[in-house]
Amino acid sequence: MNVTGPRGRLLASRRAMLGLAGMAAGSSLLPGRPARAGTPRGPITQKDALxxxxxxxPITDGGWSMVHNRGVQAVRQAFPGIRTVYVESVPYSADATRIFRQFVAEGANMVFATSEYGDFIKDVSDRAPDVAFMECDGNSLTPNLGWYYVSHWYASYILGIAAALLSKTGRIGFLGAFPIPSVYASANATLLGARSVNPAITLQGITINAWFDPQAATQAATALVDNGCDFLCGIMDEPAYLRVAVARGVWAAMWNTGMLQFGPESYVSSVVLDFNAFYVAQVRALLEGTWQPSAAFLTLGHGVDRDAWGPGVPEAIARQADDMRARMLAGYNPFRGPIYDNHGRLRVPAGVTLDDSQIYHCDWAVAGVSGLG
Structure with missing residues (x-):
């Protein structure tokens, strides 16, 4: 199956930020916090599973979809008798509903949407109660629909520490697709990490209305460097702004996967994602008849992490950033108040720590971030 269409995210903001209650960093929901029990599903043999x-x-995007497709390959390797199908570039329109319905019509026992499709997938799952559905970056929990995401903000915080130590201008440039919670979470975490080292450092963001648009990303990165940013980062599915960093002699941290090969002289690291173990665990539960819908965050060291440090990063800087990584892996959560937004409003009071769900639903920028709203 092959369906093409533009990539984008649903632009509607997530639900308002949840109540402020602390939870330790790195708390993992794998294999997931179950929703109310769905229709009992018995074991399925590999040959009967789709x-x-x-x-x-596209799975050749070098980023988000490529990483998810690695998960498909991991499922095939773990369960060689299973049948898998996929559609690339599923549009954010009624065509998505038709594609998900087609999966069901072809006999799929489990359907993964590797990005947020909201009502486009929920309408289908509501009408197919015997099929297991999971939506990446979603919000719905029903008897047969769950969601999963990566708590990438911890890795971004670590890279922010490196940014503050490497930057000479005290200005970080950030490229995002849209002003949505996942972008806010990444930008906010990067700056909070940087300000733990240099309280005066700032982050200027630009959104380009696409996750994969090398030309627009190149133009935005060039504008950021022209404005004095000497460290570039963001959430893009290709390495365009790393190439700008090389051409302009500044630093860059990437997203989705390691991209050292596209600019080793400017490469700092990357937020790297790995859905393989999660997909294998979900399919195993389906085959064993134990699957239940869940809300799952893949946490630092378990689905998301930083890439190896680039060759130009001084050892002392890498060590200082990794000291925080070690603390996080031991349970420390740096997202604690007081935290103000970029309009001066106190968002997180002193003594309060944000948990993954609260960060995940954040739709505001912290003090020092500009250009994102």
Whole structure:
């Protein structure tokens, strides 16, 4: 199956930020916090199982969809008798509903949407109660629909520490697709990490209305460097702004996967994602008849982490950033108040720590971030 279409995210903001209650960093919901019990599903043999994936972009994008497709390959390797199908570049329109319905019509026992499709997938799952559905970056928990995401803000915080130590201008440039919670979470975490080292450092963001647009990313990165940013980071599915960093002699940290090969002289590290173990665990539960819908965060060291440090990063800087990583892996959560937004409003009082769910639903920028709202 092959369906093409533009990549984008649903632009509606997530639900308002949840109540302020602390939870330790790195708390993992794998294999997931179950929703109310769904329709009992018995064990399925591999030869009778069909697992379908709907990808938001092409699997050759070098980023998000490529990483998810690695998960498809991991499922095939773990369960060689299973059947899998996938559709690339599923559009954010009624066509998505038709694609998910087609998966069901073809006999899929489990359907993964590798990005947020909201009502486009929920309408289908509501009408197919015997099929297991999981939506990446979603919000719905029903008897047969769950969601999963990566708590990438911890890795971004670590890279922010490195940014503050490497930057000479005290200005970080950030590229995002849209002003949505996942972008806010990444930018906020990067700056909070940087300000733990240099309280005066700032972050200027630019959104380009696409996750994969090398030309627009190049133009935005060039504008950021022209404005004095000497460290670039963001959430893009390709390495365009790393190439700008090389051409302009500044630093860059990437997203989705390691991209050292595209600019080793400017490469700092990357937020790297790995859905392989999660997909294998979900499919195993399906085959064993134990699957239940869940809300799952893949946490630092378990689905998301930083890449190896680039060759130009001084050892002392890498060590200082990794000291925080070690603390996080031991349970420390740096997202604690007081935290103000970029309009001066106190958002997180002193003594309060944000948990993953609260960060995940954040739709505001912290003090020192500009250009994102």
């Amino acid at each position: 697992v379908a994936f709907g990808h938001t972009g």
